[in-house]
Amino acid sequence: MLSYGQRIPIKTRSEIDKMREAARHVAEVLLILRDRAEPGMPTSEFDRVAQKEISQRGVKSSFKGYNPYGLPKYPAVICISINNEIVHGIPGDRRIEEGDLISIDFGVSVDGYHGDSAVTVIVGEVEEEKRRLVEKTHESLDKGIETMRPGKRLSDIGHAVQSHVEPEGFSVVRDFAGHGIGSEMHEPPWVPNYGSKGRGPRLQPGMVFAIEPMVNAGRADIEILDDEWTAVTADGSCSAHFEHTILIGEAGPDVLTRIEGSH
Numbered sequence: 049m050l051s052y053g054q055r056i057p058i059k060t061r062s063e064i065d066k067m068r069e070a071a072r073h074v075a076e077v078l079l080i081l082r083d084r085a086e087p088g089m090p091t092s093e094f095d096r097v098a099q100k101e102i103s104q105r106g107v108k109s110s111f112k113g114y115n116p117y118g119l120p121k122y123p124a125v126i127c128i129s130i131n132n133e134i135v136h137g138i139p140g141d142r143r144i145e146e147g148d149l150i151s152i153d154f155g156v157s158v159d160g161y162h163g164d165s166a167v168t169v170i171v172g173e174v175e176e177e178k179r180r181l182v183e184k185t186h187e188s189l190d191k192g193i194e195t196m197r198p199g200k201r202l203s204d205i206g207h208a209v210q211s212h213v214e215p216e217g218f219s220v221v222r223d224f225a226g227h228g229i230g231s232e233m234h235e236p237p238w239v240p241n242y243g244s245k246g247r248g249p250r251l252q253p254g255m256v257f258a259i260e261p262m263v264n265a266g267r268a269d270i271e272i273l274d275d276e277w278t279a280v281t282a283d284g285s286c287s288a289h290f291e292h293t294i295l296i297g298e299a300g301p302d303v304l305t306r307i308e309g310s311h
């Protein structure tokens with residue numbers, strides 16, 4: 049298991065180059081998927097589009113076949129989680145509808161090095177409460193990223209996320225966290241989206257993390273569906289999810305999965 053105690057890998061120049069390339073593909077494909085989000089689109093179609101991009105680009109899915117802790121192998125190249133679904137939703141026949149919040153999560157590797165990112169998209173017009181949830185969750189990721197500079201402590205990230213969304217009446221999901229990323233999609237350490245600041249290891253240049261706040265409009269509790277993957281809010285409230293892969297640079301955060309036009 050990943051924990052605070054484990055050593056956090058420092059990436060070499062050539063490892064960073066591979067991760068930067070993987071992350072750029074992730075960012076480009078997420079933009080393509082985001083643009084396809086229209087009412088009537090079946091969730092399986094997003095997966096098909098992503099699969100085609102993977103083949104054309106000659107990269108490898110980080111998600112398909114993934115089976116941590118003896119879970120069934122993840123069957124798709126994206127996760128797509130709608131409204132009360134928090135994360136790890138499996139693409140299928142369901143069609144997205146006007147007013148839905150859809151969170152699309154995508155990761156690939158290049159020469160064995162991974163990039164991982166997620167975005168919540170609003171389909172058409174939504175209620176003000178949903179729009180505010182998406183906006184604040186997105187902002188909370190940026191608040192977390194702002195702390196990611198050499199000398200800061202690991203727990204400063206989650207503290208910044210939590211402090212941004214809780215005053216809005218929203219809650220941070222506890223059961224999932226950000227993570228180190230590199231030659232494995234999930235490397236040490238876990239990076240919870242909550243906690244006090246000033247704890248845990250100091251951030252150093254060459255560390256790379258995937259930071260991914262999941263924020264519920266209602267309570268933080270989750271349930272897992274019978275497919276063993278899809279996490280939903282226990283109270284049925286909506287949830288939003290944003291993720292970036294970020295390198296700790298000498299001068300501050302370097303958001304590897306951010307390109308022009310992306311979240």
Ligand code: MF3
Pocket residue numbers: 110111112114122127136153154155164165166227258260291
């Ligand atoms: N961003 C997700 C995470 O870090 C990606 C995992 S999806 C899976 O948990 F399908 F591969 F599990």
Ligand code: CO
Pocket residue numbers: 164165226227258260291
């Ligand atoms: Co992730």
